[in-house]
Amino acid sequence: MDSSSIPVLSALWLGILTSVNPCPLASNIAAVSFIMKRLDQTSSVFASGLLYTLGRVTGYTVLGILVTSSLLNVPQTAHFLQKNMNQFLGPVLIVTGLFLLGLFQFTFSGFSFSEKVAGRLNNLGIMGSFPLGVLFALSFCPSSAALFFGSLIPLSLNHNSPILFPSVYGAGTGLPVLMFAVAIAFGIKNIGALFNKVTLVEYWTRKITGAIFIIIGIYYVLTHIFYLQIL
Amino acid sequence: MNRIKFLIIVLTLSVFCSIPSTQFISAKEMNQNVQNKDTGTVMAYYFHGNFRCYNCFTIEQYSKEAIEKYFPEQLKNGRLSFSVINTDMPENEHFIKDYQLYTRSLIIAEFKNGKQVRWANLAKVWDYIKDRDAFYNYVKTEIEKALKGM
Numbered sequence: 001m002d003s004s005s006i007p008v009l010s011a012l013w014l015g016i017l018t019s020v021n022p023c024p025l026a027s028n029i030a031a032v033s034f035i036m037k038r039l040d041q042t043s044s045v046f047a048s049g050l051l052y053t054l055g056r057v058t059g060y061t062v063l064g065i066l067v068t069s070s071l072l073n074v075p076q077t078a079h080f081l082q083k084n085m086n087q088f089l090g091p092v093l094i095v096t097g098l099f100l101l102g103l104f105q106f107t108f109s110g111f112s113f114s115e116k117v118a119g120r121l122n123n124l125g126i127m128g129s130f131p132l133g134v135l136f137a138l139s140f141c142p143s144s145a146a147l148f149f150g151s152l153i154p155l156s157l158n159h160n161s162p163i164l165f166p167s168v169y170g171a172g173t174g175l176p177v178l179m180f181a182v183a184i185a186f187g188i189k190n191i192g193a194l195f196n197k198v199t200l201v202e203y204w205t206r207k208i209t210g211a212i213f214i215i216i217g218i219y220y221v222l223t224h225i226f227y228l229q230i231l
Numbered sequence: 232m233n234r235i236k237f238l239i240i241v242l243t244l245s246v247f248c249s250i251p252s253t254q255f256i257s258a259k260e261m262n263q264n265v266q267n268k269d270t271g272t273v274m275a276y277y278f279h280g281n282f283r284c285y286n287c288f289t290i291e292q293y294s295k296e297a298i299e300k301y302f303p304e305q306l307k308n309g310r311l312s313f314s315v316i317n318t319d320m321p322e323n324e325h326f327i328k329d330y331q332l333y334t335r336s337l338i339i340a341e342f343k344n345g346k347q348v349r350w351a352n353l354a355k356v357w358d359y360i361k362d363r364d365a366f367y368n369y370v371k372t373e374i375e376k377a378l379k380g381m
Contacts, residue, residue: 023284078333083280083319142284142335146357149333227281 007155011165014152015172023141028177030216033209034132035181045185048129053174055133057167064166068156078149085139090220097213271343273311273377278326279335281319287335290356294337297370339377
């Protein structure tokens with residue numbers, strides 16, 4: 001793609017490249033499962049996907065502004081985000097997964113929070129997608145850091161566009177995930193409808209989302225805290 | 232007269248004293264010193280962190296293979312060397328600032344008289360991960376440039 005004639009499309013393309021890269025595959029799987037969690041309501045899946053994408057857009061835009069205005073130092077910021085955010089992500093995903101499965105229970109002054117929290121997280125299907133998008137956007141892996149800090153930021157600086165380019169890039173990173181989630185949700189829902197078992201499918205989708213979060217959380221803990229070579 | 236004699240003794244002693252120190256430098260060291268002064272050396276660094284992704288291993292592997300394939304002579308005579316460095320080790324953290332590292336990177340640094348004179352980040356290694364020959368050619372071209380610049 002010719003970056004000089006269609007630079008905004010280049011930013012979008014860089015975002016798409018980031019999302020289809022094998023490096024952030026684990027977080028993309030978690031995102032897809034989270035977005036399609038409420039597949040009993042088709043509009044919720046779409047709204048959740050849009051909010052997830054908006055979260056990514058916000059994460060990259062704020063970071064882009066801070067970096068291009070030299071408020072943040074690129075090498076140190078990139079190093080910090082690649083190391084610390086991924087270490088933070090593992091436990092967050094495990095705890096969220098446990099709540100989604102209803103397995104995590106703790107009591108405070110004799111009152112159990114597990115049911116309340118699990119219910120709230122289920123209802124967070126839509127609103128929770130936004131912070132999830134921000135969190136996943138800022139959890140850089142080496143290849144996404146190469147694309148964002150090495151290609152997108154220079155492109156933004158060259159075109160003096162610290163807001164538009166990171167925003168478009170963020171949309172590019174979220175769109176494939178959104179489209180994939182919506183397509184799968186429609187497919188599963190139609191299969192469920194075919195057998196008249198949408199509620200059952202929806203129940204299992206929530207459980208599977210919780211399980212996926214725990215598995216991916218364990219993967220992040222093993223690879224980013226204990227530095228095991230898995231892939 | 233005594234002063235002249237004293238001067239002759241001092242000069243003679245100093246000449247004799249200087250001979251052994253020159254003789255103790257091996258031919259190899261002499262050759263190395265001359266080379267470092269005249270032609271310099273090129274260092275190829277591959278920087279990674281504790282977390283190693285699949286592409287990161289590929290970049291390290293291709294870089295090593297390309298250097299060993301095209302520059303065996305330079306590796307042997309010390310004009311070129313290849314090092315793999317973990318920037319998550321506290322003693323290596325300074326490289327992040329030194330070479331403005333934002334991800335796993337291949338850096339080519341040129342040294343002359345023990346001082347670094349130039350360095351370049353071969354950022355396009357990320358673009359050539361899926362094309363081994365293009366990757367090799369890129370590394371070869373950039374290292375040739377650095378060696379010629381010495």
